[in-house]
Amino acid sequence: MQPPIPIVIGTRGSQLATTQTGMVRNALQQHWGDAVEVSLEIITTQGDIDRQSLSQIGGQGIFARQIERSLLRGSIDLAVHSLKDLPTEMDDDLVLAAIPPREDVRDVLVTRDGGSLEELPEGARIGTGSARRQAQLANQRPDLHFVDIRGNVGTRLRKVYDGDADAVVLAAAGLRRLGLHDRISHYLDPLTVLPAPGQGALGLQMRADATEKQTYVAILDDQATHASVTVERAFLASLGGGCRSPIGAWARPEDEGLRVDGIVLRPDGTDPCRATRTGATEDASLLGTQLDFVGKRVDSHYKGDAAGFLDEIEFIAINYGSSDSRGAPDDPISHVSFYN
Structure with a gap:
């Protein structure tokens, strides 16, 4: 009998972070049993130490950078992030190994x-x-x-x-x-107050070269969630925004493919710019991995500003997955077995 594969999960120490990480640990143990040995390591991040307002701290990744450093050093094997707090730009040596089924987006x-x-x-x-x-x-x-x-x-x-x-x-x-x-x-109605890109989803991040351990974690991936948040995060990345920017996006599977709503506002709520697009299925073997943003024109006066005001946004999601990946209902409060 082979010894169990050790998987050390890094997480913040807050009650929510440890609860979410515990869900991932339990899911891995339930699926793999004695084949894996899962342990947790608590990591303190900049966002936990600095008590200034988030707008004063600024920048992206204040809840993720230290955990990513631990991954790169090899002191942990897996990081569990609230995906909305994870920057869209990642180190080339890191990958999102899985995105489990999404909770309520609202x-x-x-x-x-x-x-x-x-x-x-x-x-x-x-x-x-x-x-x-x-x-x-x-x-x-x-x-x-x-x-x-x-x-x-x-x-x-x-x-x-x-x-x-x-x-x-x-x-x-x-x-x-x-x-x-x-x-x-x-x-709050998610079409009235659009959620943050990735809200309600967890991102399971690993080193790119940890291919063997990735196979154990990949079983937690939910294709419909992965496709939806890929579109949302691509929208955020195209605007140069972070989790602190007044940018909202919500993508979800519908009969005709993947529907996505996006919004950008000034910090005071004025001049909202909103777009809705639906991408058709073009290849059942691919899942939300290609996203084109076209016709984007940023007002030069606001270019580079956190407000990120757009005159025009058009985006098309293509290659949204197979029919068997569309089981998630359109109801934003629906749950799946990952949370039971």
């Missing part, structure tokens, strides 16, 4: 009285650390006041219960993974 409101966005009083204070959420909510409700917040999920929830904010905006996926779905007051 943003949610948590309020003291359980009210919806429309029911918030004029001038309500909304806690969020996301430029994307703030811009889209300001576009819907210009009267709202925004409070910059940092910290883990529990810290953010306390902002509401302690009276520091009338509501906070969080990702549904994080609350659901932590078993806190009962705290959700209102789900």
Whole structure:
């Protein structure tokens, strides 16, 4: 009998990060049994140490760089990232070995009285650390006041219960993974407040040369999710944006192929530029690996600015996978066995 293959998973130390990593560990052990020996290593990132607002820290990858360095050094074999926090540009020696089935893509409101966005009083204070959420909510409700917040999920929830904010905006996926779905007051329509590219998905990152261990991790990959987030991240990369930019995108499989909505706004929510495209299936053996962006023209006044305002966006997704990869329902709150 061969000894088990050791797989060391690196993760941040927050409750959400360790919960997500535990899901990956359990899925690997359930599938491979004694063939693998999975262990966890907690890694502290810049985003965990620096308590400034995310807009002040700036840049991409503040929650990922240190974990990627550990991968490159070989001290861990696998990194589990919230995909929305992972920069679109990766070191050539790293790959995304798998993207498991996606959780709920939507943003949610948590309020003291359980009210919806429309029911918030004029001038309500909304806690969020996301430029994307703030811009889209300001576009819907210009009267709202925004409070910059940092910290883990529990810290953010306390902002509401302690009276520091009338509501906070969080990702549904994080609350659901932590078993806190009962705290959700209102789900925001994902076509009204487009999620961050990759929101609700996990990225399982490995060294490119670790081909043997990649085969053990690859079984967790979900083709429909992988195709969707590939389109979203390509859209983000084409605009030079990061997870701190007011850019939203949501791709999902539909009967005619892959439908994607994208939006870019100024930080104050004005001048939204939005596009919707659908790409037809052209080759059943390929899955979302080719994406063309055409007709893109960036206003020179905003070029290079985090606002990334576009005059025109057109994008076409081609080669979206086979019919058996389209099992994911269009309902954004649907779940699959990975989360059971």
